[in-house]
Amino acid sequence: MLYKSKRHYSMLFLVPYFFISLNSYAGTCTLHITRTACPGMEKDSYAKCGGNASCDENKKTGSADSCAKAALEACDNVAARQKQTKSKEIKADFDGKPLEGGKNFCDPNRPDFNKC
Known part of the structure; x- marks a missing residue:
């Protein structure tokens, strides 16, 4: 038999658990x-x-x-919203x-800003 002791069996389960735990850690990105x-177009x-100009969004x-x-991806001002939102400022923690x-992660000279 390859694994004769109980210690070997427990190691078979602990090692993968350790790596899964490391990969599942997620910090809070605000x-x-x-x-x-x-x-x-303020309402839209x-x-x-x-309904506010500013807010926080949490991500794992x-x-x-x-x-x-x-934060960089959130700067995107999709075509459907370019006549509503002139620009964005996004900071992150x-x-x-x-x-x-x-x-500010959003370059004010982005081509998808200032399209009002």
């Missing part, structure tokens, strides 16, 4: 989103923030790098710590 609406532009991410990536000094 995106601080502020939208600038096109003139007269701010709808994603419950595994690292500060993946949180920064989520990972586990309560500001990413990259609290910078």
Whole structure:
């Protein structure tokens, strides 16, 4: 028999559990989103923030790098909303710590901004 002792059997279960636990850790990524609406489109532009220009959105991410990536992706101003939202400012925290000094992840000169 390959595995004769109980110790070997327990190791068969503990090792995979350890790696699964490491992969399942997710930190809290908080995106601080502020939208600038096109003139007269405040209601539609701010709808994603419950009618407010600014709100926070929490995401589960595994690292500060993946949180920064989520912040960059959230900058997208899809075609259907370009006549509603002029621009966005997105800052991010990972586990309560500001990413990259609290910078705005959205370039104000993006081609999908200022399309009102």
